[in-house]
Amino acid sequence: MTAAAGTGTREALTVTLSPRYKAALAGVLAILPVLALADLRVAGVLLPDGAEKVAENRYSIPKSWDETIRFYRLTYPPRYTRRPIVDQPGVRAVHIDNPDAKVGVWEGVNIYEAKGEVRIFVLVKRK
Numbered sequence: 001m002t003a004a005a006g007t008g009t010r011e012a013l014t015v016t017l018s019p020r021y022k023a024a025l026a027g028v029l030a031i032l033p034v035l036a037l038a039d040l041r042v043a044g045v046l047l048p049d050g051a052e053k054v055a056e057n058r059y060s061i062p063k064s065w066d067e068t069i070r071f072y073r074l075t076y077p078p079r080y081t082r083r084p085i086v087d088q089p090g091v092r093a094v095h096i097d098n099p100d101a102k103v104g105v106w107e108g109v110n111i112y113e114a115k116g117e118v119r120i121f122v123l124v125k126r127k
Contacts, residue, residue: 043124045098045106046075051120061118065092068111068118072096085110101125 040047042057048071050062061068079099086093093112101107107125111118 042122043104043106045109045122047120054119057122057124059120059122061120063118065113065118068120069094072109072111086112090114103127 040051040059042059047059048061048063048068051059052062054060063071076096081097081099083095083097084093085095091112091114093110096109096111098105098107098109103125105125106122108123110121110123112121113119
């Protein structure tokens with residue numbers, strides 16, 4: 001395409017995407033497969049594919065610890081703060097805070113592994 005640049009001259013139009021938009025597009029495309037695997041929401045929090053309810057707000061995850069942590073890293077960015085919550089041999093546990101918690105919505109998620117089994121506990125904000 002060309003556009004008039006002045007009297008009797010024509011210049012080609014150039015359309016470039018800024019690096020910021022390219023990075024945002026790449027980020028969205030990278031996270032889509034992860035979100036597609038999430039088929040269950042509890043109080044607004046996404047649970048990995050295959051999560052099975054074992055008690056109220058408690059779920060067993062058929063994936064490994066590393067796969068589950070990777071899922072949550074990709075699903076919830078660093079503004080959702082994480083901190084270790086257990087210091088025992090053979091047990092790994094992380095808490096993720098929801099900075100946008102409202103009554104009836106998740107205020108945190110505990111992800112833990114013990115005896116080779118990964119479980120998730122969803123903390124729902126009360127009044």
